[in-house]
Amino acid sequence: MPCCIRMNTIMSLRPSSTKTAKSLHSHYKTKTTLKPSLFFLSSLVSIRNHQTLSLTNQPLPRPLRFRHHGILSVKCFGVADSHSKKLALPYTRSIQSFNYGRFAYRDVSSDESDYELGSSQKEMTGSTLDNADDWKWKLTKLLQSKDQQEVVSREKKDRRDFEHLSAMATRMGLHSRQYSRIVVFSKVPLPNYRPDLDDKRPQREVILPFGLQREVDAHLKSYVSKKPTSRGFFPPNSLSRSNNGGSMETSERIYARPELSVQNSVSMERILSRKSLQLRNQQEEWQKSPEGQKMIEFRRSLPAYKEKDLLLKAISENQVIVVSGETGCGKTTQLPQYILEYEIEAARGAACSIICTQPRRISAMSVSERVAAERGEKLGESVSPCL
Ligand SMILES: Nc1ncnc2c1ncn2[C@@H]1O[C@H](COP(=O)(O)OP(=O)(O)OP(=O)(O)O)[C@@H](O)[C@H]1O
Numbered sequence: 001m002p003c004c005i006r007m008n009t010i011m012s013l014r015p016s017s018t019k020t021a022k023s024l025h026s027h028y029k030t031k032t033t034l035k036p037s038l039f040f041l042s043s044l045v046s047i048r049n050h051q052t053l054s055l056t057n058q059p060l061p062r063p064l065r066f067r068h069h070g071i072l073s074v075k076c077f078g079v080a081d082s083h084s085k086k087l088a089l090p091y092t093r094s095i096q097s098f099n100y101g102r103f104a105y106r107d108v109s110s111d112e113s114d115y116e117l118g119s120s121q122k123e124m125t126g127s128t129l130d131n132a133d134d135w136k137w138k139l140t141k142l143l144q145s146k147d148q149q150e151v152v153s154r155e156k157k158d159r160r161d162f163e164h165l166s167a168m169a170t171r172m173g174l175h176s177r178q179y180s181r182i183v184v185f186s187k188v189p190l191p192n193y194r195p196d197l198d199d200k201r202p203q204r205e206v207i208l209p210f211g212l213q214r215e216v217d218a219h220l221k222s223y224v225s226k227k228p229t230s231r232g233f234f235p236p237n238s239l240s241r242s243n244n245g246g247s248m249e250t251s252e253r254i255y256a257r258p259e260l261s262v263q264n265s266v267s268m269e270r271i272l273s274r275k276s277l278q279l280r281n282q283q284e285e286w287q288k289s290p291e292g293q294k295m296i297e298f299r300r301s302l303p304a305y306k307e308k309d310l311l312l313k314a315i316s317e318n319q320v321i322v323v324s325g326e327t328g329c330g331k332t333t334q335l336p337q338y339i340l341e342y343e344i345e346a347a348r349g350a351a352c353s354i355i356c357t358q359p360r361r362i363s364a365m366s367v368s369e370r371v372a373a374e375r376g377e378k379l380g381e382s383v384s385p386c387l
Pocket residue numbers: 188189190191192195302325326327328329330331332333334366367370
């Protein structure tokens with residue numbers, strides 16, 4: 001059975017302070033029948049010249065020294081496994097890669113003094129957090145887990161201490177956000193709103209007023225009858241089904257556009273074609289940049305990405321498609337981008353208009369901001385909210 005023993009629990013059993021891993025080992029051996037398999041050091045302890053620490057019956061090559069760098073928290077996780085020979089130090093290594101600044105792992109020279117392990121974190125930092133150790137453990141487990149994406153807590157004290165916990169998560173390379181009575185720590189950036197964590201969501205569902213659908217149809221018909229026709233501009237494989245000149249626009253601006261004459265239409269095509277090439281260059285530049293690469297990596301991790309080709313095919317072959325997917329899979333932020341990117345790559349970007357509806361102004365704003373950020377743009381370039 002896996003179990004977890006806190007070092008400070010072990011330490012409190014000892015009448016005198018423990019200074020070396022060797023004495024810790026002998027203490028550990030006599031006080032418990034568990035063989036430790038994972039030795040978990042917090043960010044603030046260094047072990048000289050060792051990535052693994054042997055805690056077997058063999059004597060240690062020489063005493064290993066723990067050194068305190070600010071706050072101390074040490075945990076031992078043991079399993080009742082007599083074959084366990086080595087204690088890996090994964091956390092120490094991950095600290096190096098997450099760059100903990102002054103808390104980063106470093107070697108301790110032999111002339112440096114040992115640290116008294118029994119001191120509590122509270123005393124060291126003056127922090128009001130009484131569960132920092134638990135959280136450090138939880139977040140480290142999250143980082144180590146391949147399957148787990150996030151940790152969710154509904155504890156009042158975690159909401160109270162959110163700022164501290166959030167700072168800790170940031171130092172560990174994690175994202176955090178508070179949603180009303182819930183705090184979330186995640187490996188991926190968190191959205192402004194999480195419907196799955198919104199207890200009041202059923203009451204917040206938007207109920208469309210009777211007749212709204214008919215009103216929308218009438219507006220659409222009116223728009224379609226007024227929109228300029230530019231036949232021949234769209235190749236058959238284009239995903240675009242309208243031509244209003246690029247980015248989202250207000251209905252006033254759309255209706256205010258004058259009818260285009262044939263000559264106007266030709267020069268408009270030239271303008272759109274130039275703009276399309278410009279969009280393609282911009283998109284390629286962004287995708288090659290380090291930030292763009294990072295964003296692409298994140299976007300590819302979303303479930304929608306696996307269906308990208310299928311979706312584009314379905315859109316090109318059908319007038320109406322219905323997409324259903326789990327919350328957060330990328331329906332809102334990814335699908336429109338797949339279409340736009342496809343059109344931009346085909347040098348038709350300027351002629352592609354995509355309208356996304358959101359039930360609230362705040363979500364319209366937040367989605368627009370997010371999509372613009374994913375495209376490496378400022379709001380108002382190819383993505384504009386229309387409130
Ligand atoms: N404002 C944001 N900031 C950071 N990340 C975001 C933001 N909005 C969305 N994301 C990320 O993008 C992913 C896809 O979000 P998106 O809104 O496209 O999902 P969805 O399938 O439309 O969800 P829902 O069904 O809840 O509307 C989210 O899981 C989240 O990780």
